[in-house]
Amino acid sequence: MATLWTGGKIYTMAEVGETVEAVLVKDGKIVATGSVDSLSPHATSIHDLQGNVMYPGFVDSHLHIIGYGEKLKHIDVSNVTNKDELLSIIGERMKSASRDEWVIAIGLNETQFDKPIFPTLMEIDALGEAHLIIKRSCHHLILANSKALAFAGITNETPSPKGGIIEKVEGQLTGVLKDTALYMIVNNMPHITPSYIEDALKKAVASLLSFGLVGGHSEDLSYYGPPMQPIQAFRKVIDAQQSFKVHLLQHHTVFEEVAKMRETSSPYMEFGAMKIFIDGAFGGRTAALRKPYCDEPNNSGMLVHSMEQLKYYVQLARQHGQTVAVHAIGDLAIETILAVFKDYPPPQGQVDRVIHCSLVDDDILAQLASLPVAVDMQPQFVQGEFQAELARLGEQRALGLHPLKSLLERGLIVAGGSDAPIEVPNPLHGIYAAVTRRNFGETHNGYNAHEKITRHEAVHLYTIGAAQIIGQDHFRGKIEEGYTADFTIFEEDLLSIDIEKLPHVKVVYTVVDGRIVYANRCEG
Template structure:
């Protein structure tokens, strides 16, 4: 049974502007591309694109799928514009819950407030009797009320854990926990049951498919109880339905445990690189910098691990024949891990992955280009908090914020992701941000406009780049013979429409292995 896809514009993404008239699909694979006349005799059915535009299936190269599902389940405060508004929204929710329950708000960005200030612990405690945590948009900082702090045994006398900060003023808890400290609460909340995980995962996959995504590279295995719990959820929701393709990074804390499980992979569930957090984030001033923050001169951020620890983790990955993917935001974090990668390189043909790579200069760019390293970028990061980051880093240093063109010009493999739930996992938002480097509705030339890339390069981040970064570019990321029949079909041509209209383009179909897994009901 072979299906001929035709009747619209079909971009192969093999080279700029290349299109084909038709694509023949059988058993989930592309068996041929070419003209309708040459391929139609081999087809048993025709899928008419009705003038829509087909691309290789878009893939989000870095997100937290279950975490994104949690955001869909809980209170989304990403658009809140004042502390009073934040408190009012949470107060309303807390009046309806039992004292033993947990109220969770996700996406706080205090830099959007006229006065960028967190609520005090007293203000959080006054909202109600339930446990409360508020996750900042960067997910490297949370606010917790006294009941949630007590649940984790955190008191005024509790020291900050290695790689984290329990914030205190004059020896008193503020409710702010940064990086490793926040896991003292969030990794142990009693409602994280198999049913909770499955519900979050199912909600996330449905949403991701509606954005035209056929898959994602996710890191979820160390936050929801023993790693077998999220793995079982992925087996039940993703693998069984065969409608989404997940590539799982493995946090270093559970890497050996997963290796001992000897879990089998499939086209819908793969196990990838060891994941290590090198530093924090700019939002909580925990990204590790070579020089102090401009607005906190005694603070250079923090490295989560010592160089010796990083060497041990990387060597462990190498013993298992595995690559390493690192969260590295600050320039010191990037420099530190690149030195470790240089000392302990992966096998021939493999590449390690630097996720975010948010602050660079010329010498770091040269080091990146000299190593078997790919870069996992989140183009939307240039939008949300650029003004706050500029204040923290200063004009000169900020010229190296969120590079894109500099990486591509040096021949590095670059993939595009959202880091959802931190950003909305709509790849069209990322494509727009990569091309314009400005917020929606703005008209300036872009933040660090020298880092803008072309539309073709931007779409390539979510197609070819996402396949290259996991060494799957021989079977994924293009519309060519022998490749998987994963397609994203849009109503409009991203290469021809007004750039300002890209974020509003509608998804017509999301196609996995030749099967339509999402269809825009408005088109029926």
């Protein structure tokens, strides 16, 4: 059975603006592209695109799928604009919560407030008697009420763990936990059961498919109990549905444990690079900088690991023939891990991955270009907190914030993602941000406008780029003979529609292995 897809514009992404009239698909693969006349004799059925526009299947190159599902399950406070509103929304939920329940709010961004300050521990304690966790939008900082702190045994005397901060003022807990300190609570909450994980995963996948995503590179294996627990959830949901393709990064803390399990990959779920956090984030001023923060002259952020630890982890990955993917935001963090990569390169033909790569200069760009390294960017990061980051870094240093064009000009492989639940995992939002470098509704020329890229380059991030970064660009990311029949089909042409309308273009179909796995409307 061979199906001919035709009747609309079909972008191959092989070259700028390249289109074909028809695509012949059989057994989940593209067997030919060309004209309708040449291919129709070989088709047993025809799928009429009815004027819609087809692209290779979009992939989010960096997100946390289960974490995104949790955001869909819990209280989303990402649009809250003042502290009183935050306390009111959470307070309403706390009123109906039992004493043993866990109330979780996700997406706090105090830089949107008139006064950018967090609620005090006293203020959140007054909301109710349930356990309460408020996750900042960066997910590198949480606010925990006294009951949640007590659950983890955190007192005024508890020292901060390595790579994290238990914040105290005059020796008293504030409820703020940063980086590894927050794992003392969030990795041990009792409601993280197999059924909870599976429900979050199902909700996430349904949402991702509606955004036109055929797959995602996710890091979830160290946050939900023993790694076998999330792995089994992926097996039950992803392998069973066969509607979404997941590439799983493996946190260094569970890397060896997963290796001993001898888990095998499938067409819909595969195991990828070792994941290491090098530093924190700008939001909590824990991103590691060469020079101090402008608004905290005694603080340069922090490196999560020593150089010796980083060398150990990278060598461990190499012993297993594996690449490494690192969270590195500050310039010192990027510089530090690149030095390790230089001494311990990946297997021939493979590339390591720098995720975020948020603050660069010409020296760092040159180092990146000299190594077998790819960059995993989140274009939406330029939107949310640029002004706050500018205040923390200063105008000169901020010229290197959230690069894109600079990376592409140096020939680096660059993929695009959302880091959901931090950003909305709609690739159209990322494309808009990459092209305009401004928030929706704004009219200026863009934050660091010198880093704007073309629409073709932006779509490339979510198609070919997402395949290149995991070495699969020989069979994914393009519409070409021999490639997987993964397609994202929109109502409009992303490369020509008015740019302000682009984020609102509707997905018509999401297609995986030639099968429609999401339809926004009935055919015909």
